[in-house]
Amino acid sequence: MPSPPFSPPAQDDPVRRRQLTIAVVLFLLVVTAYVSWFDYAAVTAVFYPTHDSAGNLRFQVPGYANTVYPFTYAGVAASFFGVLYFVFSQERRRTSRPLALLLAVLVANLASIGMVDCYEQVFVSLMFLSPNLHTYGVTGLHLYWGSAGSAASTAGGLLIVLAVVPWSRRGQWPGVLLCLAIVAVAFAVWFFTGFTEPAGGSGLSYAMNAVSRVAAQLALVAGVARTDWYRALVSALRSVLGRSGPLGRASEASASPRLRP
Numbered sequence: 001m002p003s004p005p006f007s008p009p010a011q012d013d014p015v016r017r018r019q020l021t022i023a024v025v026l027f028l029l030v031v032t033a034y035v036s037w038f039d040y041a042a043v044t045a046v047f048y049p050t051h052d053s054a055g056n057l058r059f060q061v062p063g064y065a066n067t068v069y070p071f072t073y074a075g076v077a078a079s080f081f082g083v084l085y086f087v088f089s090q091e092r093r094r095t096s097r098p099l100a101l102l103l104a105v106l107v108a109n110l111a112s113i114g115m116v117d118c119y120e121q122v123f124v125s126l127m128f129l130s131p132n133l134h135t136y137g138v139t140g141l142h143l144y145w146g147s148a149g150s151a152a153s154t155a156g157g158l159l160i161v162l163a164v165v166p167w168s169r170r171g172q173w174p175g176v177l178l179c180l181a182i183v184a185v186a187f188a189v190w191f192f193t194g195f196t197e198p199a200g201g202s203g204l205s206y207a208m209n210a211v212s213r214v215a216a217q218l219a220l221v222a223g224v225a226r227t228d229w230y231r232a233l234v235s236a237l238r239s240v241l242g243r244s245g246p247l248g249r250a251s252e253a254s255a256s257p258r259l260r261p
Helices: 014-034 036-045 070-091 097-129 134-145 148-167 170-192 203-224 229-241
Strands: 049-051 057-060
Touching: 014 036, 014 097, 014 148, 036 097, 057 070, 070 097, 070 148, 070 203, 097 134, 097 148, 097 170, 097 203, 134 148, 148 203, 170 203
Parallel strands: none
Antiparallel strands: 049 057
């Protein structure tokens, strides 16, 4: 018997799900075109290696003053491939593999770019508060938020980090918070030890920049990873410490890693 007009679709209707996935993919393609400068910068800068005044390797975006350090590439690569894997692993059971792969690539790319933008806003804000880099912070904040057009563009670049939300579950948030806590600690150490740029020659500044950058990108992977990281951590600690301590007396069910459906 045919459904009456305007009736809700049957639950888990594969045709309707495919239509919805295609609509989401088309929308994400439009958004990707909007932020395509970041992809251009990441791809082209690799071919223009250079060094900062302290001798650290970095890559120059051709035609722009922007530079990219190797740890930024490492962090973005981790978030891109991590998010791609976990989104694809969820979507491949719901739609065709090519469509699932395209969706995963778009989500991973947009979320990675969005996290880079979020990191830059924290960095520029701390520059504004730092006596050493206050002038650069003022310039940066004006560049990002100085006009309605630039503010809208900046806000759009920040919001795309939310592309991973449909594939995230509450159980993954402890891992996200752990990564963000590492970011906060690294920024705090960096800020309260002078907050100089890596080009200034400080090994600590370079290390804190690297740790905070990579940890921020890994927060995206933690948000969509399907393994309960804290249960896996408890299980690993039990294997190291043995079963005699408090961890050893914990129940097997509460300590063993499992996959969420």
